[in-house]
Amino acid sequence: MKPIKSLFLSLFVLIAISACKQNETKETTPEFKVDFEKFTLDNGLQVILHVDRSDPVAAVALTAHVGSAREKEGRTGFAHLFEHLLFLESENLGKGGLDQMSARIGGSGANGSTNRDRTNYFQTVPKDALEKMIWAEADKLGFFINTVTEPVLAKEKQVVKNEKRQSIDNRPYGHTSAVINSNLYPEGHPYNWEVIGSLEDLQNATLADVKEFYRRWYTPNNTTLTIAGDIDVEQTKAWVKKYFDEIPRGEAIPNLEKQPVNLKSTKRLFYEDNFARAPQLTMAWPTVPEYHKDSYALNVLTSYLSDGKKAPLNKVLIDDEKLTDNVSFYQYNSELAGQLMLTVTAFDQTDLNTVASAIKNGLKDFELNGISEKDLNRIKAGQETDFYRGLSSVLGKGFQLAQYEIFAGDPGFINQDVKNILAVTPEDVMRVYNTYIKDKNFIATSFVPKGQKSLVLDNSQLADIKEEKIVEGAEETFDASIAATYEKTPSSFDRSVEPPYGSSPELNIPTVWKKELESGVKVYGIENNEVPLVQFEIQIAGGLLLENKDQVGVSNLLANLMTKGTKNKTTEELENAIESIGASIYSYATEESIIISGTTLSKHFDKTMDLVNEVLLEPRWDEAEFELLKQSTISNIQRSKANPNSIASDEFSKLLYGENNILAYNNRGTEASVNSIDLIDLKNYYNKNLSPQLTNFHVVGAISEQDVVKALDKIDTTWESKDVAITELPMPLYPEKSTVYFYDVPGAKQSVIRFGYPSVKATHKDFYLANVMNYRLGGGGFASQLTQELREGKGYTYGIRSRFSGSQYVGEYTISSGIRTNVTYEASSLIKQILEDYGKNYNEEDLEVTKGYTIKSTARAFETLGAKLDMLSNISNYELSDDYAKQRETLVKELTVDDVKTLITHYIKPNQMIYLIVGDAETQLDKLEALGFGKPVLLNQNENLE
Template sequence: MKPFLAALIVLFVVSCKEKSEQKTEETAKTEFKVEFEKFTLDNGLQVIFHIDRSDPVVAVALTSHVGSAREKVGRTGFAHLFEHLLFLESENLGKGGLDKMSARIGGSGANGSTSRDRTNYFQTVPKDALEKMIWAEADKLGYFINTVTEPVLAKEKEVVKNEKRQRVDNNPYGHVNYVVTKALYPEGHPYSWTVIGSLEDLQNATLQDVKDFYNKWYVPNNVTLTIAGDFDVAEAKSWVKKYFDEIKKGDAIPTLEKQPVTLETTKKLYYEDNFARLPQLSLTWPSVPQFDKDAYALDVLTTYLSDGKKAPLYKTLVEEKQLTDYVRMYNSTSELAGELGLSVTAFDTTELTKVNSAIQEAFAAFEKEGISDADINRIKAGQETNFYNSLSSVLGKGFQLAQYEIFAGDPGYVSEDVEKILAVTKEDVMRVYNTYIKDKNYVAVSAVPRGQASLVLEGSTKAEVVEEKIVEGKESNFDPSIAATYEKTPSSFDRSIEPPYGSSPDVKVPDVYKEELSSGIKVFGIENNEVPLVQFSIKINGGMLLEDKNKIGVSNLVASMLTKGTKNKTPEELENAIESLGASINASANDQYITISGNCLAKNYTKVIELVNEIILEPRWDAKEFSLLKQSTISQIQRQQANPNGIAANEFSKLVYGKDHILANNNVGTTASVASITIEDLKNYYNANVSPTVTSFHIVGDITEPNVKSSLASLNKNWKAKDVTVPTIVAAEKPEKSKVYFYNVPDAKQSVLMFGAPSLAATDKNYYGAQVMNYRLGGGSFASQLTQELREGKGYTYGVRSSFSGDKTDGLFSISSGVRTNVTYEASNLVKEILEKYSAGYSQNDLEVSKGYMIKSNARAFETMGSKLNMLLNISTYDYPVDYAKQREEGVKNMSVEDVKALANDYINPDKMIYLIVGDAKTQLKKLNKLGYGEPELLNPEEILKD
């Protein structure tokens, strides 16, 4: 995690043990403090506490200073494999480990992530579960490795392989990172392989390899424990010492020296991508390690070069040459080295040599014009807002403190960090450009659609890309039910006894104010002053529902055009005005709404709302921007057509609603419909449908209700009301019997499963009850049967879920997953069997686990500004009462097993569902008739002919 730094504020992180002299009252009001206490156990465990009593929750994070950089050649992917293994079991937690406990205690879901340099494990829980979490984390660190057996390892290898297939092998441009990494870093460099590693290395890993890795890196003296939230310090300290103290210290961990790299020559490589539909060029230069003095100026440089309409790369590639709709450039710093990346996904059939030439033209323009102080201040303003956003949750604060501790050696390093970014000048920006980019060697990777090698950058050679061969009947066999036999690790007390809950948290639903203005705008707000930020969302009813079926995509283009300038501001001037305030304003559309959302510093809110007034009341309808936007939208549609998950979503909507229903369409449109849309179509839609009478305004943050009302006075007065009738959605018809549909993606490494049927609207009295019922089926992650059987039991998938989603008048029950290709039928049939048995097998224990989660998780329900804003959106959209969360809690408490079984029988019927599979037809299609629903219907038979 890369911390965002405040540039225009005085920010102090103060150690509770080393507080400076008492500040004056005036000074204290201008400082934002993240106080912490740090101590070290005798075994070397670093512990950081941060108190935040704004919500009755605690975030616990265990971070080990080990990532892919600490692996050996030939044994890559171990750090990431451990991220998986540590959730499964430990000696005293038992099978299911922390995931199983998380469901009972109302946690956010135990999770983790792996980078080149660290692996972390984290979760936010109600504060009454803190001792349980400390007990569990200690068990993972000191009492885990004996539970790893050959079957456990074999199964988790399959899960990791599925993750790689999903993220890399079955994804457009998925292999770019592998090609770049191998070319940029010399053989043997700790960063010369990807974090997810090699499937061959993972397959060859032995149980002894795994134990050796754990015993070396998962020791207290290589780990930092962070606890942030509402807790008693003395009590927590005693628990940490009780559960962690007797875990033995490991061998001394050697410090790795910085290893920045240089390139002796520019390397140009290419590969043909099975999933890409558009050519992509990626350029990468060697950079500097994390916290290097030049990293700060490089952050500013890459932002200026690529972000926004003033950016040289945007001006040249997007506006002037019209080669792409988006340029991404970034400075990525890690512990040992860094890299500057630039990525351009070009328009269809664009030669990447032209793209590279345009990049060099943009650089030449930058060299000539430079960067102004105003631009530096604009970029820093955005960094200030981003910094506060990163601290808006207790988990975010804990991450920030751990980041500094591990990689800077001091949680209080932020003060020095801020000084360095404040010191960046325009001369620094030009200096780092000349040092790291101008006339420097780089790695260029062209990823082009299969059969379009003529588009690659001139002078490129073919890169080696390792693609797994999926062979029928060659999947690994294992029995994960075999229990490990071992002698338990000795302890001074009985660790098998789970600690009790603490005092029950007092969950307080935020106070909501509501008002309807004279224009018809409905206002919903929550005052919250934890951080000096404001978030708002303006929702205008209609969206695609108000479109002509022959010109789908109009509302999406209307929304996008709203932020492309106003009557008195060019697109560039509007963007500059927003960014200079450190704000973001975005407009988007979906099936039923146009939404304008914003995030800003509270001190700048009034000026931001003035800009929103212009955006809504005085759109510019800039012809040049409209032309660029149409190109961009068509490119977006082409990218969706290349992504198996995007294909599945689009095809499933068609199957659920039928070709004549408005919701069968993707609101972005088709290439044909977007091409046919004129700017007059947009103006007509805007003039007829964008009205305060169908608008609701939602706001959360450090602003009072009177100030919110005052800020909306101008909009309320000047926005002309119109009579707008939004069509009521006709609910989709449920299928009379199940049918299997198949969409062919030749040589797919995974099959995307999407099963389901029309179901409950969000306003139905049984809607929340159905969500409770679904928790143990597929809504509860690792607490669900689908995950336990498809992932943990069989290793078929990286993830699977089921859900009920609804709107005012219709809804959907759906199941989705990506499974390895050669078990497509087996996974589909297993899902069917689970659905068939779910009601009959539902037990009192299932209900208690579901109740525990649904009730206890309310302690976390309103912690972040985003969750509070979502609460307001639910209230306004579905006319829920302001205390709907409390009412649901009471309803859950009164549910019985019979109630749940009745809901399952009513709303889950595997024999009346749509079964859609997106995968490789030549190997998987025929087997699916064994599901018992007749011959599968191939949705794109023309692809069989191409194949």
């Protein structure tokens, strides 16, 4: 539940259907349509239905046309606050609301998102639970507000404030957006404030304010209901009318006029950031609202200027002047106005005036040369693939239809949107550059590490940022257990009766084909023709496991270098070859593998695999690219040292595995180890450790087994086999007793926790059942005790989870969260108590909820291409049978309470646990001795953190 645009929605702003043959002539692509039926209830509710029978699931999305732009100054953050409140309770769903029901019915986890202009609530469920979802969404819209009481509001304020601390206050550059928007948009403009609002406004919100906001905006005539999936249209219509019809229409909602802005002067602002370890420059120009005719060319412009080796900005800033390893440039369009955002995080100690000068030079390059038809077609080819990827789930289709209905007035606008994209010409791209960027005023922010004010842009003024102080007992207290008392809203039928399930859907397990090639490569595939896409990955065992702990980082550098050109192609030529067919190819390293993965249109699978063959078998070993990668890696390592979440992950691995185990190290290495690595080290690793005998190839999509095997012929016949042994790792043991470790980050707005210990491998017979056992403890989101007690009961955190994770080599159990700083001890003590009581208190109700979710959720287990790819990975890596999902279903059905209690005894050990806390030692360290595990160990006592 984050105050950002949904990934799916942003994809659809950028979609296009286009392709380009190698000779640059355009292919004819048939007009794409998503069939839908739309109708409007008498109360104004817009309803859109879309049938997709590829999986036995249905996605339900309720979208209210209200975001932060509809708020009042001084009462900001209300739309996002409501995103939270609507999940908690309604008159007939009862306490726990949709979150509790989601656990019972096997839903994907009810969720929502808020942006400037809309708030949505969404979930994918097995199709037998569709009527339940329609009933629940209607209860939220029409039978909710009476359940909001002072204690409920007080608690949810704390949750939202914890979200703000986690996503903004306790992370590097977190305040950049607020500084940009408050200066780009004048006072009184609805985009002047942030979607999440201010801590002060949230604290000042009264119950009367909240109810007024709800009654104004959460009405049927300001809401769109989208239902997509394996549905019976007539039955669905009847359910919608039954449950929504009698909710009264609200006041008429006037359309907001477009409000683009015009900056009268350029503004430069700076801030010394407590969490930054490198200077960052962000520049913002005002542009146009969503779906404006110029927005299409602006999307092409930002992509061309900053994506890939050929991009003018990258050429200057990355390759020529070596000021950074990444340039981010994108268009942030909203309903009323838009903006271009250009961000460069520079290398350590880089003067941002130098960065600004380099940006100017990169833009001059574009002014002189423009964009060619070839490059324009290359960008459109990538947009086609993105388009189909966004349609690979029923929820993605539902989001798309709602987006067009609300902001374009017609779900069928998809076809006009596509035409607008295809109509962009090179002249359009240059025109919008001249209109919105060249010689135009902008906002620039310089965020630099503490004590490095000398690096900011000249003539910058100090930004107005209010940092929260750590004060003991500052938050108001509340009792979230107090039940709301109210007179129920009248209805024509008894809404307290939850609708029954429909017919249970059969678990639809995809058919898997397998083949072992002569070279030793094992191939696993699933043919699926729902969309004309193919996703694949080559997984080569090894990664960090085959490295020397004195020179960690080799496999990471090697994986990143593999896509920086091939024997016969420079980096730019390889990028152009990939992008011209709308494909993507990535290579990266993990602790246990080097992986080459990608997505392509099925019609270009052969061409894509030709390029993969080059990447894998014909490395370029480009010295200049290698040096750039080293510099980039070192910069990332430096920046991570001030990020509390990165610190927590790295320190926990050290404590868990110990210095003699290679897995104690982050696979990107340290500054010293990366500096010590030469290109010859990468070549030695490549020649010694990359072998077809250690390789699994996973492929899913609109491609046959025969065509896949044919495309792998070169890999099969030319990749040299070699014997590579992965040494069995020494397994770390449970700590003999619990110890509290503390890493000091002065001024941290949250304490980041990692509690845990070594546990079972993914191949262990109990691994799956241990996760089932953990569902009610910390793995089930809002169905878990950790979430219910720390978030819902106390307001200590925005989110907390526990899980068993592992591979064929290792396993671990971890609890992770970001906790409000001034309750670090209280939260840690409560977690310890929950763990100690879990086995004693586990009962039949816990088991029933766990079984309900685990069994029913399998209906949507393999819906997307990515989910099918994960299925193949599980089968190949852990030697599972093709029908492992059905086998697991049987295991869960047979579980008893005593079985679960036995698992708890074996695998939940609160008194043999590493308790790691990353936070403000001055205010929190000493109190943690009261946990009863001795004096906390301060891990960085002698470090200078400034």
